[in-house]
Amino acid sequence: MSHTDVSAMLSSLGIGTHNLPKILVTDPQAKKLEAKPGDVIEIEREDFGKSYKHYRYVVEK
Template sequence: MTSADFRASHFLVPKHEILAKTKKEEVLSSLGIDEGKLPKIKLHDPQVKLLGAKEGDIIKIIRNDPTKENVYYRLVVK
């Protein structure tokens, strides 16, 4: 296991995944916003690098807490 794999699988690091193009439109319409209104995440963020995301991709972040699962979305920017 490389150090990058270890960081990605650490229990304090929430799960990150790139949203598929079809899912992207669905999420934006359900939130009633365009992608420019999403919170941003930098292209050089370690998790973004590990995923191989590109500028303009939307990252789905899944955080688990003791009571429920929370989902957040971030737009990848330079």
């Protein structure tokens, strides 16, 4: 996600990055996306046929 998008999302939820679920940089999925610590990954999830957005904050450890 771009930085502007991240701050928009965070302010709409009224939280900081540390309030998001975390993902390790060493996680295979994070590696695949070449994510760096501090990035926020946006995930399209599909449950019951409806899609919605979920977020992960990339951390070092």
